[in-house]
Amino acid sequence: MTSHLVDLWPPAGVRVTCGDLELRFLDDGLLAALADLAAQGVHDPDAMPFVVPWTRGTPDEVRRSVLQYQWKLRAEASSARCGLELGVLRDGELLGVQGLYTERFAVTRTAETGSWLGRRFQGQGVGTAMRLAVLHLIFDGLGAERATTTAFADNAPSNGVTRRLGYRDNGTDVAVRDDASVVSRRYVLDRATWSARSDEQRAPVTLEGVDRLREFLGVS
Numbered sequence: 001m002t003s004h005l006v007d008l009w010p011p012a013g014v015r016v017t018c019g020d021l022e023l024r025f026l027d028d029g030l031l032a033a034l035a036d037l038a039a040q041g042v043h044d045p046d047a048m049p050f051v052v053p054w055t056r057g058t059p060d061e062v063r064r065s066v067l068q069y070q071w072k073l074r075a076e077a078s079s080a081r082c083g084l085e086l087g088v089l090r091d092g093e094l095l096g097v098q099g100l101y102t103e104r105f106a107v108t109r110t111a112e113t114g115s116w117l118g119r120r121f122q123g124q125g126v127g128t129a130m131r132l133a134v135l136h137l138i139f140d141g142l143g144a145e146r147a148t149t150t151a152f153a154d155n156a157p158s159n160g161v162t163r164r165l166g167y168r169d170n171g172t173d174v175a176v177r178d179d180a181s182v183v184s185r186r187y188v189l190d191r192a193t194w195s196a197r198s199d200e201q202r203a204p205v206t207l208e209g210v211d212r213l214r215e216f217l218g219v220s
Contacts, residue, residue, distance in 0.1 A: 006209065010216040011077060011084050013209030016141075018133035021126070023086040023098055025209075030087045031070055033094045035063035041119040049116075049155045051175055079218035080104055088117070088130045095121040098130045100138055106218035109145040111138045127161045133205065135165070139194045141210040143219065146190050153183040162187045166197060 006013035016023040039059035043049055054065040073083040085099035096117035113134055138144045151158035167187035175184045
């Protein structure tokens with residue numbers, strides 16, 4: 001990533017390393033690889049963990065959905081509202097994506113997380129590790145006071161990761177999925193709980209590009 005691009009677009013310089021995982025800005029090369037990964041499958045065909053069923057369709061339709069969504073996130077990012085999705089890599093191999101989303105972060109000091117993994121990388125503990133990495137970015141890098149997340153009640157892996165990392169229940173909503181109602185669980189993790197996390201959740205972490213990202217979000 002050239003320094004000139006990072007000067008113009010600070011999110012491009014963000015990088016988090018945590019254990020053997022790396023979270024990195026999705027440049028167009030990684031984005032094409034992410035689109036291919038999504039086209040290979042993200043979940044069982046009978047399941048749907050997303051409100052918007054972007055994983056359905058032909059492989060090329062799924063690829064284009066990924067590209068359009070990521071380009072939209074880039075175009076709309078500002079201090080007022082920002083969605084930053086980072087590619088998750090292990091030994092140079094792209095496994096999925098981990099995102100953080102916030103509105104007026106300088107005021108709310110709150111960020112929401114969301115993620116997905118390619119099917120062949122699921123069930124290996126990667127989901128917990130990548131969430132832990134982005135929480136380091138949110139709390140230690142950006143100075144957040146709260147991190148939030150949601151998951152459908154029937155999404156056991158996502159709910160399991162969330163509870164494992166110390167979030168507390170924060171109510172439920174009723175969403176529409178495939179023209180039917182479904183319960184969505186809300187969770188919150190505050191700074192005090194994050195700071196008191198156990199030793200096994202203290203993997204060495206390196207944060208890069210955070211100062212510029214803070215400026216981009218209007219955080220002094």
